[in-house]
Amino acid sequence: xxxxxxxxxxxxxxxxxxxxxxxxxxxxxxxxxxxxxxxxxxxxxxxxxxxxxxxxxxxxxxxxxxxxxxxxxxxxxxxxxxxxxxxxx
Amino acid sequence: xxxxxxxxxxxxxxxxxxxxxxxxxxxxxxxxxxxxxxxxxxxxxxxxxxxxxxxxxxxxxxxxxxxxxxxxxxxxxxxxxxxxxxxxxxxxxxxxxxxxxxxxxxxxxxxxxxxxxxxxxxxxxxxxxxxxxxxxxxxxxxxxxxxxxxxxxxxxxxxxxxxxxxxxxxxxxxxxxxxxxxxxxxxxxxxx
Numbered sequence: 001x002x003x004x005x006x007x008x009x010x011x012x013x014x015x016x017x018x019x020x021x022x023x024x025x026x027x028x029x030x031x032x033x034x035x036x037x038x039x040x041x042x043x044x045x046x047x048x049x050x051x052x053x054x055x056x057x058x059x060x061x062x063x064x065x066x067x068x069x070x071x072x073x074x075x076x077x078x079x080x081x082x083x084x085x086x087x088x089x
Numbered sequence: 090x091x092x093x094x095x096x097x098x099x100x101x102x103x104x105x106x107x108x109x110x111x112x113x114x115x116x117x118x119x120x121x122x123x124x125x126x127x128x129x130x131x132x133x134x135x136x137x138x139x140x141x142x143x144x145x146x147x148x149x150x151x152x153x154x155x156x157x158x159x160x161x162x163x164x165x166x167x168x169x170x171x172x173x174x175x176x177x178x179x180x181x182x183x184x185x186x187x188x189x190x191x192x193x194x195x196x197x198x199x200x201x202x203x204x205x206x207x208x209x210x211x212x213x214x215x216x217x218x219x220x221x222x223x224x225x226x227x228x229x230x231x232x233x234x235x236x237x238x239x240x241x242x243x244x245x246x247x248x249x250x251x252x253x254x255x256x257x258x259x260x261x262x263x264x265x266x267x268x269x270x271x272x273x274x275x276x277x278x279x280x281x
Contacts, residue, residue, distance in 0.1 A: 023254075023257070023258060023261075024254075027232055027239070027257070028236070028238065029238065029239055058261070058265070059233060061214055062214065062218065062229065062233050062261075062264065063233050063234060064214075065214035065215045065218060066117075066121060066215070066218060066229075066230065066233070066234050067117075067215070068113070068117050068234070069113065069116050069117040069120050069129070070113050070116065071112035071113050071115070071116035071133060072116075072130070075112075075116070075130050075133060075134060076109070076112060078134060079133075079134055079137045079138070082134075082138060083101075083104070083137075083138070083141055087097075087100075087141060087142075
């Protein structure tokens with residue numbers, strides 16, 4: 001265990017700090033130790049836990065509302081044909 | 090076989106195996122930047138042709154996806170953004186000034202689980218995303234849809250990692266505001 005981790009464990013629960021970490025966690029930007037730490041502090045605070053779930057479903061909502069597209073086949077064919085005619089060895 | 094033929098074959102292999110598999114992701118990104126199939130088509134085509142032309146500066150086996158996204162984003166900025174009339178274009182500094190509070194309390198007066206998820210169905214959310222200024226939409230697309238890390242986004246967009254983080258935060262707050270307004274218009278009660 002590193003010193004920072006120990007001091008974090010002893011630090012009193014800080015909602016503002018947790019809020020900032022939630023966004024990072026959901027974006028996959030926390031390392032495993034910090035993520036564990038965050039999940040533990042969520043257990044200690046209903047307010048933060050609630051926020052975590054709100055932010056999580058918000059992110060999922062955004063993802064599901066952005067339609068994934070497929071590149072049309074004629075586009076791929078066109079690109080390949082331009083490359084084979086314009087870029088000769 | 091001539092050395093030039095060999096070189097051409099190597100390039101074609103990289104193109105085929107490392108670049109083309111990202112066509113759908115690039116097309117999705119291009120479409121959500123321009124909102125026109127025609128522009129997305131041109132943008133993706135330009136991106137691949139540039140990638141081929143500059144293939145020597147790409148190191149095989151590295152992050153092709155991020156490299157291609159950077160080319161697409163630069164092409165968009167340089168060639169399309171100017172010509173495409175974007176009715177919702179807002180100067181990013183205006184928005185930044187309007188919502189420059191990086192404090193956690195600005196996160197939520199709205200319980201998105203209750204009001205948005207239950208009340209507002211997909212269309213409103215899609216509309217809100219479309220209304221985001223393009224710089225904000227870009228980071229949402231790169232982070233939420235494509236799952237790029239902040240560091241990769243920083244390289245693609247050419248901004249510091251700290252700016253990626255704050256821009257994402259602002260983009261999300263802006264989306265929440267838009268959704269809150271829709272919710273009000275549609276007659277859903279505010280909780281608090």
